[in-house]
Amino acid sequence: xxxxxPLTEVANxxxxxxxxxxxxxxxxxxxxxxxxxxxxxEGEVHKIFAQAERGVLEEDLSGLDVDTPVIEVNGTCxxxxxxSSETYQTVAGSIKVPRTxxxxxxxxxxxxxxxxxxxVEGYWTPxxxxxxxxxxxxxxxxxxxxxxxxxxxxxxxxxxLARLPKKFNNQWEPNREAFEGILWExxxxxxxxxxxxxFTASCLILR
Numbered sequence: 001x002x003x004x005x006p007l008t009e010v011a012n013x014x015x016x017x018x019x020x021x022x023x024x025x026x027x028x029x030x031x032x033x034x035x036x037x038x039x040x041x042e043g044e045v046h047k048i049f050a051q052a053e054r055g056v057l058e059e060d061l062s063g064l065d066v067d068t069p070v071i072e073v074n075g076t077c078x079x080x081x082x083x084s085s086e087t088y089q090t091v092a093g094s095i096k097v098p099r100t101x102x103x104x105x106x107x108x109x110x111x112x113x114x115x116x117x118x119x120v121e122g123y124w125t126p127x128x129x130x131x132x133x134x135x136x137x138x139x140x141x142x143x144x145x146x147x148x149x150x151x152x153x154x155x156x157x158x159x160x161l162a163r164l165p166k167k168f169n170n171q172w173e174p175n176r177e178a179f180e181g182i183l184w185e186x187x188x189x190x191x192x193x194x195x196x197x198x199f200t201a202s203c204l205i206l207r
Contacts, residue, residue, distance in 0.1 A: 017051070017056050057095055084098065089155070091153060142158050
């Protein structure tokens with residue numbers, strides 16, 4: 001993806017979330033001094049660190065946005081049509097980030113931020129999607145929702161969890177043979193290295 005007009009924004013590496021983390025942690029320790037119920041204290045510590053993690057992800061994800069009149073993707077120019085905020089699900093929970101939408105004629109809008117970050121189905125960050133897909137493969141979406149609520153990290157709805165594997169299946173089925181070929185090559189490589197390790201170990205034992 002290329003920007004037809006250069007960006008003039010200067011990168012800002014200061015992170016407000018991390019700056020606030022020490023202050024919140026100090027205030028929490030003062031509030032819980034002495035600690036009477038460690039479970040409650042542990043939960044509060046997790047909350048402020050998760051909040052800081054969301055803050056970092058929010059700042060850095062917004063940094064992937066491209067806000068300029070025109071961009072070029074694969075030789076096609078897209079014009080800016082809208083800039084608004086969108087909610088994304090990360091491994092630390094939901095974040096809201098401003099992003100810019102572009103369109104070429106009547107084509108469907110594209111979102112450079114989502115393309116650059118690898119956002120899945122316009123909602124999930126890559127790692128959040130990977131974790132969610134694995135969990136819904138092990139248990140019903142309702143149980144996954146209860147588990148996530150207990151863990152206090154991701155906070156998707158049960159319906160979002162139920163839709164995710166269906167969306168993946170829609171992408172998988174038309175390309176099943178190609179994807180299975182890639183997986184099989186990966187399996188063969190792992191099997192080769194395991195056999196090689198086993199052979200080396202056997203030689204050492206015989207010696």
